[in-house]
Amino acid sequence: MSGSEVVIVGGGVTGLSAGWWLARSGVKVTVLDKFIVGWEASGRNGGGASHYQSPLFDEEQRMWPQMDELLGYPTEHQKERIIIAMTERQWEQYRFVAERHHRLGHPVEVLDVKQVQEAVPLAGDNCFGGVHYKFGGHANPQRSVQAYAWALQDLGGTIEQHSPVTGFETAGGKVTAVKTATATYGCDAVVVAAGPQIPQLMAQFGIDIPLAPARAEMIITEPAPMMPIGGVDGHKLYGRQTMRGNLAYGGGPHEWIDVDATGPKDRPSTPLMRNLASRLAELLPKAAHLNIIRSWAGVIENSPDGRPIIDRLTSPDNVVVASMSGVGFGLSPASGHAIRDLVIDGACSFADIDILKLSRFDNLESDWREKRGWMPIS
Amino acid sequence: MELNFTGTDICAVNGTSSAPEAHYELVVVGAGPSGVAAAIDAAKAGKKVLLVDENPVSGALMGNDVPLYFGGRMTAATQNSERMLEAIFMSMPELETAMEAGVELLLGTTAWGVYRNGPGVASLPEQVVGLADSERSWLIGFDHITLATGARDLAMAFPGWNQPGVMGAAALQMLLTRYDAFAGRRILVLGSHDLAVETALLAQARGVEVTGLVEVRGAPQASAELLAKLAETGIPIHCGTAITSAKGGIDGVESATLANGQEIACDTICAAIGLVPSIELVDTMHGARTLNAARGGYVPLGEATVSAVGDCAGLADNGFDHVAYRMEWMQALTNISADDTVICQCEEVTRADLIGVQPPNYLSRPAPMCARSLNTLLQDGPANPDQIKRLTRAGMGVCQGRRCRDQVAMLLALEAGKPFGTIPLASHRAPVRPLPLKIMADWNEPEAMSAAWDVWFGIPTQWVPVEDLGTQYEEDHRQMLYTGMYE
Numbered sequence: 104m105s106g107s108e109v110v111i112v113g114g115g116v117t118g119l120s121a122g123w124w125l126a127r128s129g130v131k132v133t134v135l136d137k138f139i140v141g142w143e144a145s146g147r148n149g150g151g152a153s154h155y156q157s158p159l160f161d162e163e164q165r166m167w168p169q170m171d172e173l174l175g176y177p178t179e180h181q182k183e184r185i186i187i188a189m190t191e192r193q194w195e196q197y198r199f200v201a202e203r204h205h206r207l208g209h210p211v212e213v214l215d216v217k218q219v220q221e222a223v224p225l226a227g228d229n230c231f232g233g234v235h236y237k238f239g240g241h242a243n244p245q246r247s248v249q250a251y252a253w254a255l256q257d258l259g260g261t262i263e264q265h266s267p268v269t270g271f272e273t274a275g276g277k278v279t280a281v282k283t284a285t286a287t288y289g290c291d292a293v294v295v296a297a298g299p300q301i302p303q304l305m306a307q308f309g310i311d312i313p314l315a316p317a318r319a320e321m322i323i324t325e326p327a328p329m330m331p332i333g334g335v336d337g338h339k340l341y342g343r344q345t346m347r348g349n350l351a352y353g354g355g356p357h358e359w360i361d362v363d364a365t366g367p368k369d370r371p372s373t374p375l376m377r378n379l380a381s382r383l384a385e386l387l388p389k390a391a392h393l394n395i396i397r398s399w400a401g402v403i404e405n406s407p408d409g410r411p412i413i414d415r416l417t418s419p420d421n422v423v424v425a426s427m428s429g430v431g432f433g434l435s436p437a438s439g440h441a442i443r444d445l446v447i448d449g450a451c452s453f454a455d456i457d458i459l460k461l462s463r464f465d466n467l468e469s470d471w472r473e474k475r476g477w478m479p480i481s
Numbered sequence: 482m483e484l485n486f487t488g489t490d491i492c493a494v495n496g497t498s499s500a501p502e503a504h505y506e507l508v509v510v511g512a513g514p515s516g517v518a519a520a521i522d523a524a525k526a527g528k529k530v531l532l533v534d535e536n537p538v539s540g541a542l543m544g545n546d547v548p549l550y551f552g553g554r555m556t557a558a559t560q561n562s563e564r565m566l567e568a569i570f571m572s573m574p575e576l577e578t579a580m581e582a583g584v585e586l587l588l589g590t591t592a593w594g595v596y597r598n599g600p601g602v603a604s605l606p607e608q609v610v611g612l613a614d615s616e617r618s619w620l621i622g623f624d625h626i627t628l629a630t631g632a633r634d635l636a637m638a639f640p641g642w643n644q645p646g647v648m649g650a651a652a653l654q655m656l657l658t659r660y661d662a663f664a665g666r667r668i669l670v671l672g673s674h675d676l677a678v679e680t681a682l683l684a685q686a687r688g689v690e691v692t693g694l695v696e697v698r699g700a701p702q703a704s705a706e707l708l709a710k711l712a713e714t715g716i717p718i719h720c721g722t723a724i725t726s727a728k729g730g731i732d733g734v735e736s737a738t739l740a741n742g743q744e745i746a747c748d749t750i751c752a753a754i755g756l757v758p759s760i761e762l763v764d765t766m767h768g769a770r771t772l773n774a775a776r777g778g779y780v781p782l783g784e785a786t787v788s789a790v791g792d793c794a795g796l797a798d799n800g801f802d803h804v805a806y807r808m809e810w811m812q813a814l815t816n817i818s819a820d821d822t823v824i825c826q827c828e829e830v831t832r833a834d835l836i837g838v839q840p841p842n843y844l845s846r847p848a849p850m851c852a853r854s855l856n857t858l859l860q861d862g863p864a865n866p867d868q869i870k871r872l873t874r875a876g877m878g879v880c881q882g883r884r885c886r887d888q889v890a891m892l893l894a895l896e897a898g899k900p901f902g903t904i905p906l907a908s909h910r911a912p913v914r915p916l917p918l919k920i921m922a923d924w925n926e927p928e929a930m931s932a933a934w935d936v937w938f939g940i941p942t943q944w945v946p947v948e949d950l951g952t953q954y955e956e957d958h959r960q961m962l963y964t965g966m967y968e
């Protein structure tokens with residue numbers, strides 16, 4: 104497919120990684136984003152990259168340590184994670200997961216309180232213990248997004264920001280062009296990686312993609328002294344110490360919302376910041392005096408089973424759709440590879456991703472959102 | 482795995498968040514003259530009114546230039562919070578009047594965010610303002626909020642500005658008039674517009690030696706009346722020049738050098754180039770604002786349940802184009818200073834790195850990274866300070882951009898060759914003041930939230946390893962991690 108043109112709708116990590124992988128294969132890529140690359144969830148997430156539940160896990164793990172070098176730009180990728188239990192129940196749960204990792208051959212070590220404090224000096228003796236994942240890690244989402252974008256440009260790809268896609272032209276069972284209000288981009292294939300806006304775009308092909316958008320929040324503190332391991336989760340929080348030292352944390356309640364064809368109208372945070380603060384002060388008591396300096400929210404879309412949808416349609420047959428269902432940052436080096444394979448070869452070369460097919464929802468009830476209580480507050 | 486859905490997602494926020502502790506018909510943020518007046522008027526009209534003001538802020542926060550640009554030039558007296566509180570009451574007799582009129586007054590209380598339902602959020606019980614004192618944070622509901630948060634100092638970078646003794650005019654005025662706690666003795670004032678001349682006259686009246694004013698334009702900018710008063714004092718105005726650097730020692734500034742070569746001994750350099758209306762809270766509530774160059778910058782538009790009064794609504798319009806004036810200063814300071822001048826003090830971002838969109842020093846800069854710059858970024862679309870902030874970290878520090886936000890927007894405008902107003906302002910986010918985790922914490926979290934708190938969405942099928950699908954483990958996993966979520 105070298106020399107052909109692929110248009111990618113959506114300049115989040117998924118679309119950009121796909122574009123980068125395609126450009127590496129000599130494909131001419133144009134990424135269209137309605138605003139600035141990474142402005143939505145891709146620039147607002149926790150940066151976690153340890154998705155052991157996914158068929159893309161091995162590729163995620165293989166790729167991240169190489170990404171800075173392959174992209175040519177820093178992503179702040181850091182290896183490993185520690186998850187700290189603050190209640191007896193969490194201790195039971197985290198050890199259960201550790202045991203599972205052990206059996207799956209993922210290297211883990213169970214830590215006592217003293218070992219936790221050695222690896223995570225901001226932790227206190229109020230914890231029950233921890234689990235050290237000797238895999239996974241985290242990166243800086245905002246830097247990573249831009250790194251993909253720049254690397255893609257370095258390979259000859261084009262990024263058009265401020266270019267909301269409004270529709271498609273089709274002929275002979277294929278999409279032949281992607282349209283914005285002011286331009287038409289001819290193409291041989293299309294990747295739709297538009298996050299929460301995927302359902303509206305795909306509806307134009309008469310295809311129903313079951314996704315429910317929601318808002319999730321994070322907080323960040325001023326810098327703390329650098330810890331040996333920065334990827335510290337636990338107490339039902341996820342987060343990381345940035346390479347500058349800040350503690351960026353999220354977790355807890357989300358709010359289901361509706362998103363129309365133009366995308367999220369806003370991404371407001373709420374006083375949930377106070378609940379994140381109390382949990383973080385408990386998880387890392389020696390950081391309790393640190394100032395919170397910002398909070399933010401992002402919008403993600405979820406599929407009914409919480410797993411991504413990565414699939415190539417049968418009609419039109421040159422469209423690949425990719426929704427990462429709330430776990431897309433860490434998986435991005437792998438999702439991009441899978442999308443590249445689907446676009447060029449029609450099948451994923453490195454993993455069995457049938458579980459991510461859209462057809463798994465063929466028999467989904469039409470009121471699936473109501474059933475799950477995933478409806479916006481009216 | 483069979484899941485019987487209940488129609489309710491207990492992990493969603495719906496109805497689980499902490500309720501506001503009280504409700505007022507009017508909350509006024511800022512107990513300056515206009516805030517106090519608004520509170521008194523409403524209380525006299527029979528309204529239930531809460532008036533809050535963050536002052537006196539703790540010594541530690543003043544060290545972070547909260548709320549004004551103190552530049553480390555406050556005396557030890559500011560460490561004594563009781564004395565500070567007393568000083569506020571002494572300097573503002575209207576506060577007594579307000580309390581007599583029935584206004585509830587909370588000093589030392591910061592309003593760190595205002596929230597309401599709107600696009601993207603419908604879960605708030607009502608519109609609330611987040612408050613915090615030195616002990617805890619809490620929420621207050623309101624019918625109407627009046628923002629009387631005043632205006633803050635506009636800082637300007639030059640070599641040596643990142644040391645004690647470089648401060649803002651509003652901060653200096655506050656230290657002189659309210660707290661009698663200014664630690665300097667000999668000052669140089671940047672600017673010659675009304676603010677600068679008023680500040681110079683005040684300082685001199687309070688026994689501070691004013692060595693002069695520095696004006697980038699060819700002639701003094703203040704009103705004839707103020708200039709006449711200044712002339713009587715004999716304080717010189719150095720026109721058509723700017724500051725090239727400040728030299729100093731361990732106690733900070735010792736002298737300033739001007740572009741005309743003159744070196745002036747001083748322990749404080751007071752930037753009196755401009756004030757910026759304090760609209761942080763308007764941003765946190767996603768309120769409407771507009772740029773008004775004659776009123777000092779972005780000002781709130783005002784809405785049915787939100788109003789702004791005093792300097793927060795905009796500086797008095799006397800026909801002076803504040804934005805054009807600032808831009809001239811910025812251009813001049815940029816022309817005469819080296820590229821390695823620090824723009825963002827907290828994150829130590831130099832102008833070269835800002836304009837080069839380069840990452841901080843603890844990250845490597847491989848060849849492709851070095852080849853990137855604002856210019857290459859502009860080819861993708863107009864400059865956006867939030868994007869530049871993400872890449873360079875300028876404005877991401879503990880001062881929350883108070884010192885560099887406006888400068889970054891000005892520099893981007895200059896560099897992009899665009900008018901100031903075409904560059905969006907980097908967003909203000911709650912908390913609008915740095916607040917410790919343990920103070921911000923909701924230590925009385927509702928049981929419904931605690932019980933259902935999940936690390937992510939609580940979707941029972943989301944984290945089961947693919948290898949385990951359809952095995953006994955899938956069920957064990959659900960039992961262990963998601964009990965209670967689905968039937």
Ligand SMILES: Cc1cc2nc3c(=O)[nH]c(=O)nc-3n(C[C@H](O)[C@H](O)[C@H](O)COP(=O)(O)OP(=O)(O)OC[C@H]3O[C@@H](n4cnc5c(N)ncnc54)[C@H](O)[C@@H]3O)c2cc1C
Pocket residue numbers: 112113114115116117118119135136137138139140141142143144145146147148149150151152266267268269296297298299300301304319320321341353364366400401402403425426427428429430431432433434
């Ligand atoms: C608070 C929070 C924390 C998270 N934490 C993590 C984590 O720790 N680890 C992890 O792996 N994941 C995490 N996630 C999830 C992760 O951020 C997302 O799954 C991921 O960013 C999805 O990337 P994307 O490119 O698929 O979608 P998006 O980032 O949503 O990007 C879609 C892009 O498409 C553009 N677009 C949409 N419609 C159009 C159109 N019509 N025309 C043109 N452009 C369009 C949008 O502007 C947007 O830039 C988190 C998310 C949030 C909100």
